[in-house]
Amino acid sequence: MMNIPKGTKDVLPNDSYKWQYVEGVARDIAKRFQLKEIRTPTFEHTELFLRGVGDTTDIVTKEMYTFKDKGDRSITLKPEGTAGAVRSFIENGLANGVLPAKLYYITPAFRYERPQAGRLREFHQFGVEIFGAKGAQTDAETIMLADSLLKALGLNVKLFINSIGCKQCRAAYNKALKDFFAPHLNELCYDCKNRFEKNPLRLLDCKEETCKKINASAPSIIDYLCEDCNAHFTELRAYLDLAGIQYEIDPRIVRGLDYYTRSVFEFVSTSIGAQGTVCAGGRYDGLIEELGGNPMPAVGFAAGIERLLIVMEQTGVKIPDPAVPTVYLAGMDAECRQKAFEVATKLRLAGIIAEIDHMDRSVKAQFKYADKLGAKFVAVIGGNELSEGVMNVKSMATGESEKVAFANAVEYFFNK
Ligand code: ATP
Numbered sequence: 001m002m003n004i005p006k007g008t009k010d011v012l013p014n015d016s017y018k019w020q021y022v023e024g025v026a027r028d029i030a031k032r033f034q035l036k037e038i039r040t041p042t043f044e045h046t047e048l049f050l051r052g053v054g055d056t057t058d059i060v061t062k063e064m065y066t067f068k069d070k071g072d073r074s075i076t077l078k079p080e081g082t083a084g085a086v087r088s089f090i091e092n093g094l095a096n097g098v099l100p101a102k103l104y105y106i107t108p109a110f111r112y113e114r115p116q117a118g119r120l121r122e123f124h125q126f127g128v129e130i131f132g133a134k135g136a137q138t139d140a141e142t143i144m145l146a147d148s149l150l151k152a153l154g155l156n157v158k159l160f161i162n163s164i165g166c167k168q169c170r171a172a173y174n175k176a177l178k179d180f181f182a183p184h185l186n187e188l189c190y191d192c193k194n195r196f197e198k199n200p201l202r203l204l205d206c207k208e209e210t211c212k213k214i215n216a217s218a219p220s221i222i223d224y225l226c227e228d229c230n231a232h233f234t235e236l237r238a239y240l241d242l243a244g245i246q247y248e249i250d251p252r253i254v255r256g257l258d259y260y261t262r263s264v265f266e267f268v269s270t271s272i273g274a275q276g277t278v279c280a281g282g283r284y285d286g287l288i289e290e291l292g293g294n295p296m297p298a299v300g301f302a303a304g305i306e307r308l309l310i311v312m313e314q315t316g317v318k319i320p321d322p323a324v325p326t327v328y329l330a331g332m333d334a335e336c337r338q339k340a341f342e343v344a345t346k347l348r349l350a351g352i353i354a355e356i357d358h359m360d361r362s363v364k365a366q367f368k369y370a371d372k373l374g375a376k377f378v379a380v381i382g383g384n385e386l387s388e389g390v391m392n393v394k395s396m397a398t399g400e401s402e403k404v405a406f407a408n409a410v411e412y413f414f415n416k
């Protein structure tokens, strides 16, 4: 038997409607905020992610699916959606068009991680990018979009925000961090010893318990923000208040990606433990220039669709299955089945969800099967009905039956 690769998952037919539902809600909210979809390839030149994600991040150092193609090019399966969106935005000249560019995507992403609940090697993201606007109002709108999505999905989550400043304020902060961590260097994990040299900010992101303990008393970046970054952060908070969005400031949120500046945020569910971050994002004013475009501010987020679904499942959010048949047509004998086929065809052409037997089941077994499908009505066609030109329609909700002429079938089931 062939097995699925570790860290990947099938979405089976009885679950796919849940995905469609979450994706549908996401598209709907995106439309409400005037975002348009961008679709970029599943793989890109490796170079894009080295520059766009950052070579001190966990993603680049440990998690990428990188390989040589048959033309000896280094190719990487996208570990996130932002770098590809930015590449496309620049390459297709959109950066010279009307701003802001408000984009969204729904994409698979690939990371070589240790699989566990809510942490896969292939997962899916709904992502949002707004290019060209620098004001805190846009950060607030981005957060609000995420908040609207999570609320529309019925999730109860906590919002944490922080500012990680700009290059200027971060230089002073990095120094303060190094001074703080230097005496603890021996106690830090292997990765953090490297981070200490290359990118001390990243130390705050470590998930190892001992490192987390030390981190708890590290200096806060908020105390090191320059005047402009401080004003931007103050403005963001004012806009969030205006939008009625509650938040908590967590100075330890630094995000795993190198290109973030100023605002960073995470929406965390308390119901799935360690993998509780369902949505994360922030501002990354340095990225577009880093990838070869003219300097341009940007803000965005990505939500993990698997994690959203896990939280919905765990908190008992019910997702409606849109595909239940309005009517199941049960035919008694060969002639009646033919009639069922004929009526079902008419109903389907009129946009009504109808099902018939394909397995030569008895009428009793067809009833059982219709019930299993969740059919709202079962229409029985027997010899008598056939000669009268009617079907016996039973409402599965009330148990009541009535006769409906074949000729009136579409009219009868429309909007049922
Ligand atoms: P984490 O700290 O959990 O590793 P991250 O900082 O690597 O998250 P991002 O790169 O910000 O995550 O990705 C955005 C969102 O994508 C996350 O908040 C999460 O919901 C989802 N996500 C990230 N990695 C995975 C994964 N391996 N499996 C499933 N979902 C993921």
Ligand code: MG
Pocket (backbone or CB within 6 Å): 058, 256
């Ligand atoms: Mg990660």
